Amino acid sequence: MELFLNQDIAASVLKMCTVDTAVNLGLAVLRNKQLRAIGADDRLWDALLRLHFGPPRAYVPLVAFPVVPELCDIPSWRADDDDLPQVARACKEFVETTLERRIFASMTVLRGNIGTIETLDGARIDCFIFPTNPSLRNHRIGAAAAIFERAGPQLDDHVEEGRPWAHRHYEASEAIVTPGFDSGADHLIHCIGPYWRMPNASVRLYDTYLHAFEEARRVGAKVVVVASISTGSLGFPVPEAATIAMAAYRDAVKGYRWRARVGFICYESTVFDEFSKARTATLDRFNDVALRSVGDDEVLWQRLQRSHFGETPLEHELRTLAIMTKQLSACDAFFDIFAARAIFEAMTVVRGDIGRISAIDDQPLDCLIFPTNSSLLSFGVGAAGAVFNRAGKELPAYLRNPEFRNTRWYVTDAVATPGFKAGVNHLIHCIGPSTNRPDCASTLYRTYLNAFERAREVGATCIAVASISTGSLGFPVAEAAVIAMRVYRDYVRAYRWRARLCFVCYEDRVFNAMQTQRTAVLCAFNQGTLALPLA
Numbered sequence: 001m002e003l004f005l006n007q008d009i010a011a012s013v014l015k016m017c018t019v020d021t022a023v024n025l026g027l028a029v030l031r032n033k034q035l036r037a038i039g040a041d042d043r044l045w046d047a048l049l050r051l052h053f054g055p056p057r058a059y060v061p062l063v064a065f066p067v068v069p070e071l072c073d074i075p076s077w078r079a080d081d082d083d084l085p086q087v088a089r090a091c092k093e094f095v096e097t098t099l100e101r102r103i104f105a106s107m108t109v110l111r112g113n114i115g116t117i118e119t120l121d122g123a124r125i126d127c128f129i130f131p132t133n134p135s136l137r138n139h140r141i142g143a144a145a146a147i148f149e150r151a152g153p154q155l156d157d158h159v160e161e162g163r164p165w166a167h168r169h170y171e172a173s174e175a176i177v178t179p180g181f182d183s184g185a186d187h188l189i190h191c192i193g194p195y196w197r198m199p200n201a202s203v204r205l206y207d208t209y210l211h212a213f214e215e216a217r218r219v220g221a222k223v224v225v226v227a228s229i230s231t232g233s234l235g236f237p238v239p240e241a242a243t244i245a246m247a248a249y250r251d252a253v254k255g256y257r258w259r260a261r262v263g264f265i266c267y268e269s270t271v272f273d274e275f276s277k278a279r280t281a282t283l284d285r286f287n288d289v290a291l292r293s294v295g296d297d298e299v300l301w302q303r304l305q306r307s308h309f310g311e312t313p314l315e316h317e318l319r320t321l322a323i324m325t326k327q328l329s330a331c332d333a334f335f336d337i338f339a340a341r342a343i344f345e346a347m348t349v350v351r352g353d354i355g356r357i358s359a360i361d362d363q364p365l366d367c368l369i370f371p372t373n374s375s376l377l378s379f380g381v382g383a384a385g386a387v388f389n390r391a392g393k394e395l396p397a398y399l400r401n402p403e404f405r406n407t408r409w410y411v412t413d414a415v416a417t418p419g420f421k422a423g424v425n426h427l428i429h430c431i432g433p434s435t436n437r438p439d440c441a442s443t444l445y446r447t448y449l450n451a452f453e454r455a456r457e458v459g460a461t462c463i464a465v466a467s468i469s470t471g472s473l474g475f476p477v478a479e480a481a482v483i484a485m486r487v488y489r490d491y492v493r494a495y496r497w498r499a500r501l502c503f504v505c506y507e508d509r510v511f512n513a514m515q516t517q518r519t520a521v522l523c524a525f526n527q528g529t530l531a532l533p534l535a
Contacts, residue, residue: 007037011044019052023098030087030095045090053097054287056090063257101286103253107262109275114227115146118184120263125185127221127260129212131229132190133457134170140407141415143227143267144190152182172198173207175215187219193230195459196237202244205230209248216260217252223261228271233416234458238271242278250282340493341525347488347501349514354466355386358423360502365424367460369451371468372429374409383466383506384429392421412443414450416458428454432469435476441483444469448487455499462500467510481513485521 010029014022026048029035038044049056108121114130130143136159138148148155158178170176172194180186191212194204208229216224228245230236245264252258264279266272282288348360354370370383376399378384388395398404398417409415415429430451433443447468455463467484469475484503491497505511521527 007041007044010035010038011041011047014044014048015051019098019101022048022052023095026091026094030091036087039087039091042088042090045088045094049090049094049097049287052286053094053101054285056093057097057254057287063255097254097287100250100254100257101283103257103259104250104286105283107249107264107279109264109266109272109279111267111269111272112265113146113267114143114225114265115150117225117265120223120225120261123223123261125223125225126180127187127189127216127219127224128180128183128185128227129175129189129191129216129224130227131193131232131234133453134172134192135453136170136176136190139415140409140413141403142232145407147183147188150183151180151188154181155183155188173204173211175208175212177215177219187216187221189215191229193234193236195457196230196235197459201230201236202240205236205241205244206248209245210252213249213252213258217256217258221260224263226262226264228264228266228275231271238274239278242271242274243281245275246278246282250286337493337525340489340496341522343492343496343498344489344525345522347503347518349503349505349511349518351506351508351511352504353386353506354383354464354504355390357464357502357504360462360464360500363462363500365462365464366419367426367428367455367458367463368419368422368424368466369414369428369430369455369463370466371432371471371473374411374431376404376409376415376429382471387422387427390422391419391427394420395422395427411437412446412450414447414454416454426455426458426460430468432473432475434469434473436474440469440475441479444475444480444483445487448484449491452488452491452497456495456497460499464502464504466504466506467514470510477509477513478517481510481517482520484514485517489521489525 014025017025026039026045030039046056114128117125119125128147130147132144133139138145138156138159140148155178158181170192172192174192176190176192178188178190180188189212191208193208194201198204209226212226212229226245228238228241231238231241249262264275266275350357354368357365359365368387370387372378372384377396378388395417398420409431411431411433413431417427417429419425419427428451430447432447433440437443451465451468465484467477467480470477470480488501503514505514
């Protein structure tokens, strides 16, 4: 270590070292009283920080490393010499960043199935993080379906009874914790990822991961397996999604010094490859700018303030305002209903063929909703046959892949697939009820409701809808039209859904019934009990 008595030589050696060697030498220097002046050289450590990690951090971490003060401040030296140089800020940050990077490096990316994995590096998994839909219900597709299958019927009951889907529609970036039931884990974290064409989709995806990690930390999870979010039916480009996932995990580590053992599990080889590349790239430039720093996470800081000091000032202000304006609620309700009616009135009913329609008032369609059977494979029959003809052979090939072929679909299910050559981004296949069911009316209502829910999830803005169950399933057209219009009215009232909608009717009898009921709903907009609470 005598060479290091010359600070120029010490600086040159440290700059030539790899990051691990530089930090090991740096710690040895810091613990040597004769060389302590090197630790006080802020410019040297700032240069090393930028060389090995990228720019310095832009925020103060929320949790300290207890080991760092011990390495940088030895009490016995202070007693002997009050003039001992203090360790530079950049030196402390270099050591801390190295420890953060080691935590990040312990994270693994693995190929596998979240529905069957039992351990991570030999340790029992106590938390699963996975993507789901805004209702939290089991749509029997993707990672969520695998989790529901391994968790057993108790999870379905918990979602249905503990938090009925109509009670609240969760928004993109939210993360919700439930018990693990029979999944083998203690906790399940359901994540509402963004559709990739949403405004600020990248920031929303970052927030989704960050909030999921915050929930995992809050429940004390030690071994966590994470499935890729938004890269399936929501269409997020995998390379970008992988970079965002790694940035969010890196920032959770940097902000909280979160030491849980984490593994990103990838079902598809393309996802595995991109996540592996993103992990390596993040390690190479560990401090490169993230989408947002933990210090800027407003939701996170509101949670901290609420847990330590009670309600936030904004919450207090809103509560006070609500009390003061309670007498205006009737007026507010009037204008809410007025706005919902205006949205409903923009909906049209047209005579036409869903196999040919391409636009609504010159606005190109981006989604088709149509009836089908429980296999989802309908050739040459009704509206489904028309949609299959316009979508081309890629659609049946897509539906024959194992993910769909091995899934049992039920009445009321609405399944979203790509549009292929149909000229739209999304197709929503709806399994309607037959008139023989004793609960056929409520079941048809739920089918339309699920279809609108899928359309909203994928971000559709211009949608053509074919009448459900009025063909071979024999549902009375007049009653079906009443249900269709009331479902749309209820959905608009609950969520102010502003997508452009058009009911496309191939037969005159269906067109006439839909037009009649549209007019009837407009004339008595509040008539009939809402099956959805107002949002």
